[in-house]
Amino acid sequence: MDLLYTLVFTVFPYLCLTTFVVGHGYRYVTDRFGWNARSSEFLEKKALLPGSVLFHWGIVFTFLGHAGGLLIPQRVFDFFGIDSQTHLTIAYWSGLAVGLAAFVGVLLLLRRRLTHPRVQAVNRLNDTITIGALVVVVGAGIFNVIFGHFNVLVTVAPWIRGIVTFTPDAMLMETVPLSYKIHVIAAWTLLGFSPFSRLVHIWSLPLTYFFRSHILFRRRVPTPWAPRSIR
């Protein structure tokens, strides 16, 4: 039993994290031309609007919620006068709102991807898998919010913190219900898969646009790292 837990909740997450980090580096170096959002708005604009907007805003805030709720220890919240119960209530309602948005959005995106002939024409198996995986992860997540009512602050949260601080403790997951286990395992899988999918666009979030000048000039200069022959 212990071995199984170690494999699933320690070894597997680290495997996924490694693929995540190394995979992004590998993809960036070998396939920069393929590194983009692969927008399909040009082919289909109407159905994209509700799907993409709901999904993205939902998932972005879900991301932030997870980061804030799971990575920051309860001690810190206590210090600011937010006890464990209040924390869970906040997590419940905000999670419900953004999670539902993301879930409805991703379902709309899935439907669009499977039914619209033009989107089908540019679809790759990879895209379907990505959306499918998101449906599972977000779906399990929203199921937990609505039906789970399980205190993650003393189980899943410290387990995640243990992994990112390299002090993993797989047994923290022992009492966690199955639906939560499915959610985290699917999420780690998606994380490991993401460097090889269109999800790489997340890391290209163009923050520099807010600070740079409008018009850009580029001069041809020899790049020291280019092969000698084309410098």
Add this chain to the structure above:
Amino acid sequence: MKIKAQYAMVLNLDKCIGCHTCSIPCKNVWTNREGAEYMWFNNVECKPGIGYPKRWENQEVYRGGWEMRRGGLRLKAGGRLHKGLNIFHNPDLPTIDDYYEPWNYDYARLIESPQRKHQPSVRPHSRLTGEPIKLKWGPNWEDDLAGLGETGAGDANFKNLEIATYLQFRNVFMFWLPRLCEHCLNPACVASCPSGALYKRDEDGIVLVDQERCRGWRYCVSGCPYKKVYFNWKTGRAEKCIFCYPRIEAGLTTLCAHSCVGRIRYVGVLLYDADRIAETAAVASDQAVYPAHLEILLDPNDPDVERRAAAQGIAPNMLAAAKRSPTYALIKAWRLALPLHPEFRTLPMVWYVPPLSPVSSQVEPSRELDTIDHMRIPMTYLANLLTAGDEAPVRTALKRLSAVRQYMRTQRVEKGSDTEVLDAVGLDEETVGKMYRLLALARLEDRFVLPTKPVQDNDNYARQGCCGFGQAV
């Protein structure tokens, strides 16, 4: 004063015969790929008409280019924050239906058909989905005014004109407008790109998309008011006219210009003051943009300009080409060429000599030059197209064109020299001689004055496959 050099093109609409030859080599060389079938870096539109993509000139629809808002120059589609908030679905993006859905014919049916009572026929199939499609729109759908009765009213250049009058058969007029990327001095596409993938080449002003930096946020497509950035639906990246830079670097002109049957295209170097771009694009009224744009184009024969340009590192051969530039002559020295829609405020660098047209028969003008106001193509229409509605510069250009014809006629036919007609438009005999040579004879060596790039490396073999739109890393 920060002097920069830039290639500019002038198209003499008076001579465009609408043959579309220019579009073909461009298509064959640059956009003959999957995902790019619908793209025409160079296309020829028949005016009046709504063009390609449909209604591109109407910025109420696509919200491209710049506008003066809250006392400053802003992107019409909204600033950085607005773009950030709408990045998941760009409301201003055209879809492929605004251009046309590309198609193929199943020609195999013609040869594989068994013997039947009726001839086999071919049907169009979408290049996107492979399904049979009904053709309702396509490239050059409006050529030779086809469908004008239906689409004509959507032409934005009819502003302040009674459209119904010009849709009547006896008043109808027509000319062609070949279009390519304007390689603007203040490009809205560059300003709209969140990734910083679009840029202007410092040495010659050509605007390019870095294919490895483009992340497919698609704001350049909607940001360009001329709709000259295209979205490759296969690769998910933006592509645009590259001003044939691999040819330009070798001292050859662009494919569209070289192949032009009417010999209407001129390519040459212009010097401009880069420090004054911001203030030029931000002048108060739309009609003031054209004169302000002229202001920042510098006289390459002015010794002061020449000295500073050399000191600021403009290559000697670039400077020499600027001095002989046909585009400088047509744009600034003679005021024959005008910018396309200066009110978009991107400061375009592809300019147009307005077309003369037949005189309407109802009037009998006393003097030749007065015919200008009675030509078939309404002055207001041309002014809406080229000078944000200011008729004076259009009138000057047309009068000068007409004067050159008239003067040459007195010389050739009447064996005299009618300098009176020249005085009226402020030209002298020497200048008219040059105009005649450039506009009418239009020799290759006069139309294209391009320096070869100084050799930066001698390893072109190793560069193979490193530029263009390939999958190369």
